[in-house]
Amino acid sequence: MAQKRSIFEEVTTDEKPAAAPRGGLIEKGRGGARRGIRLWLLVIFALVMAMIAVGGLTRLTDSGLSITEWKPVTGAIPPMDEAAWQSEFEKYQQIPEYQIQNAGMTLSEFKSIYWWEWGHRQLGRVIGLVWAVGYAGFALARRVPAGWHRRLILIGALGGLQGAIGWWMVSSGLEGERLDVASYRLATHLGLAFVILGFIAWYVFLLGRSEPELMQARRARDGKLFGMSTGMLHLAFLQILLGALVAGIDAGRGYTDWPLMGGQVLPPDPFDLAPVWRNFFENPALVQFIHRCVGYLLFAYGIVVMLKGRKSAYRVTAGAFTLMGAVLFLQVVLGIMTVLHGAPLALGLAHQVGAVALFVAILHARFLSQYPKSQSVREAR
Structure with missing residues (x-):
């Protein structure tokens, strides 16, 4: 017959509690x-x-x-x-x-x-x-x-x-x-x-990053910064398409002065093709002019987005937007050099690779505004 125990008696057991499942249901699934x-x-x-x-x-x-x-x-x-x-x-x-x-x-x-x-x-x-x-x-x-x-x-x-x-x-x-x-x-x-x-x-x-980490990070997303970087991504994509139009008709070799074109703000004969819509795709002067103008707009807007991103409370996010701004500046310089030298092979290739680098840099900054990386109190800005 088992001995009766006092309710105040300490009960011990040699059995070890089962280990808690690692990773949780979300990670397991x-x-x-x-x-x-x-x-x-x-x-x-x-x-x-x-x-x-x-x-x-x-x-x-x-x-x-x-x-x-x-x-x-x-x-x-x-x-x-x-x-x-x-x-x-x-x-x-x-x-x-x-x-x-x-x-x-x-x-x-x-x-x-x-x-x-x-x-x-x-x-x-x-x-x-x-x-x-x-x-x-x-x-x-x-x-x-x-x-x-x-x-x-x-x-x-x-x-x-x-x-x-x-x-x-x-x-x-x-x-x-x-x-x-x-x-x-x-x-x-x-x-x-x-x-x-x-x-x-x-x-x-x-x-x-793991699924739980992404879910946790999304709670701290910066909606305004995400929206601004999304707008910049779209504008950069438009500029890439315009760059392809420039390359497609060798428009980059037609006007090699900067900031003017043929000594004028608006290049000569920008609408000399008929019907008028053809000029936006096939007129070297107008196509290069539009590419330049969108480049200026992208640069100005990019500076605004970079300054906004640098104010992020998350150090990694701020760094990503700083990097984006640096790549944007380099790409603008490459574009100007490509024009001034008549789009030689080396500069033309560097400008195209620079477009890839800028596109990815914007994407990375946009990603971190959506999923900021957690940091310690000491790392907080």
């Missing part, structure tokens, strides 16, 4: 290889950045029309002998760019522009392959976090659409009297590249 997927997206991000740079070089070297067919699979194999090279050269000789601009080009000269365009398309195939293999691997291993399948599929779908738009762009320069691709199609192609880059960057930022 949203598992997956967040770190691995983030690393994979960073690789794709770097490849897309390289794609934008190579695309810029392809445009600046007038190589984009050297391949006159779209063969997504078999096109990955370049000409392997002289007969194949001659066949490709003969196809190029049938388009207006050769007949009007490059008549008399040798096979050796053709090869140099062919390799630029082939490399550009090959890099696109590599990006598609890296996405497909990576997504399939994470999906089959059931390591995709909850709610992330649609996001990752979106990137792949946009990549496929980008390939189709790339051919739509190239096809515009293969017939008629056009010597280059249509500038508005070039702007669409570049714009979608930045959209893809933006989604990848945002997802990388999200995956860099």
Whole structure:
């Protein structure tokens, strides 16, 4: 018979209490290889950045029309002998760019522009392959976090659409009297590249922190600063599209004085094309003038946003807006130098890469205004 215990007697037990579950229900339900997927997206991000740079070089070297067919699979194999090279050269000789601009080009000269365009398309195939293999691997291993399948599929779908738009762009320069691709199609192609880059960057930022941390951070969001940075992001995107229009018609090489254009505030003959709407896409003087004006507006608004962001109570957020302002200033200087020197290859490429850096810097500052990083009392501003 068990002994009776006093109600005042201390009761001890050798059993240890069960450990509390780690991470909570939210974290448990949203598992997956967040770190691995983030690393994979960073690789794709770097490849897309390289794609934008190579695309810029392809445009600046007038190589984009050297391949006159779209063969997504078999096109990955370049000409392997002289007969194949001659066949490709003969196809190029049938388009207006050769007949009007490059008549008399040798096979050796053709090869140099062919390799630029082939490399550009090959890099696109590599990006598609890296996405497909990576997504399939994470999906089959059931390591995709909850709610992330649609996001990752979106990137792949946009990549496929980008390939189709790339051919739509190239096809515009293969017939008629056009010597280059249509500038508005070039702007669409570049714009979608930045959209893809933006989604990848945002997802990388999200995956860099846990779901509970993001939920906690969102309670401290700065709605006004988020709205201002969103407006700046849209304005920067517009400026990128205008830059593509400038590149599409070589408008950056027409007026090499600054701050005036042709010695005037408003350039000569800004509306000499008919109908009038064509001037906004095809008149080099007006297109470059608009690009300059939007650049001034972006710079002025960017200073306002930076000063607002620097007042943030969160040190990391304030630092991100300071960095954004510095990149914006550098990009403006690069733009002016590119104009003054007639858009040479090196400066033109640097200006395009600078656009990528600015776009990502704005995105990062915008992200931190939405999800500020927690800090200790000592770190508080």
